Amino acid sequence: MASHLKNLSDFSHTTVPTAGPYKFGIVVAAWNAEVTGKLYNGAYESLLKYGTREENIISVEVAGSYELIAAADILLTSKELDAVICLGCVIQGETRHFDFICDAVGHGLANVGLKHTKPVIFGVLTTDNQEQALDRAGGKHGNKGDEAAITAIKMADMASKLK
Numbered sequence: 001m002a003s004h005l006k007n008l009s010d011f012s013h014t015t016v017p018t019a020g021p022y023k024f025g026i027v028v029a030a031w032n033a034e035v036t037g038k039l040y041n042g043a044y045e046s047l048l049k050y051g052t053r054e055e056n057i058i059s060v061e062v063a064g065s066y067e068l069i070a071a072a073d074i075l076l077t078s079k080e081l082d083a084v085i086c087l088g089c090v091i092q093g094e095t096r097h098f099d100f101i102c103d104a105v106g107h108g109l110a111n112v113g114l115k116h117t118k119p120v121i122f123g124v125l126t127t128d129n130q131e132q133a134l135d136r137a138g139g140k141h142g143n144k145g146d147e148a149a150i151t152a153i154k155m156a157d158m159a160s161k162l163k
């Protein structure tokens with residue numbers, strides 16, 4: 001379902017497990033910080049809402065969405081985490097750079113997750129303009145950061161039950 005047809009922060013239709021046992025990394029890109037800061041706040045507050053202890057959240061900032069890839073890899077290599085949430089905002093400019101960044105980040109984060117056999121959550125907005133991004137960072141379509149955090153909790157809980 002397209003984001004504009006759903007609220008990215010409405011999880012009243014589903015059960016979210018308690019996140020108490022789990023440890024999470026959050027990587028946030030500084031590019032478009034007026035958007036990514038809202039994504040981060042949404043993700044952080046959602047983790048706390050469902051029981052994550054503050055000491056079990058490791059947050060790092062990187063320059064842009066492309067650096068989310070390396071940061072997620074470094075976090076999973078150096079820390080025992082149950083999932084890593086990657087937050088960014090890529091907005092179309094005048095050139096095809098948007099296409100290359102979005103493609104690289106999508107494939108890169110997927111490969112990091114496979115490398116570590118850990119959930120790496122794609123919380124990256126890829127929009128035509130800033131208005132669309134703000135609509136999905138606490139605006140009329142909810143907050144992609146909320147969605148990313150709850151996805152991380154569900155994935156961590158799923159993996160835990162398979163051990």
Ligand SMILES: Nc1c(NC[C@H](O)[C@H](O)[C@H](O)CO)[nH]c(=O)[nH]c1=O
Binds near residue numbers: 031065089090101
């Ligand atoms: N244009 C956007 C970027 N570009 C920067 C890249 O992500 C990267 O930091 C640079 O190419 C150096 O490796 N990043 C975003 O997150 N959002 C954009 O709109």
Ligand SMILES: CC(=O)[C@@H](O)COP(=O)(O)O
Binds near residue numbers: 090091092093094099
């Ligand atoms: C996604 C980008 O890197 C983009 O914002 C860069 O803008 P431009 O294509 O105008 O150089």
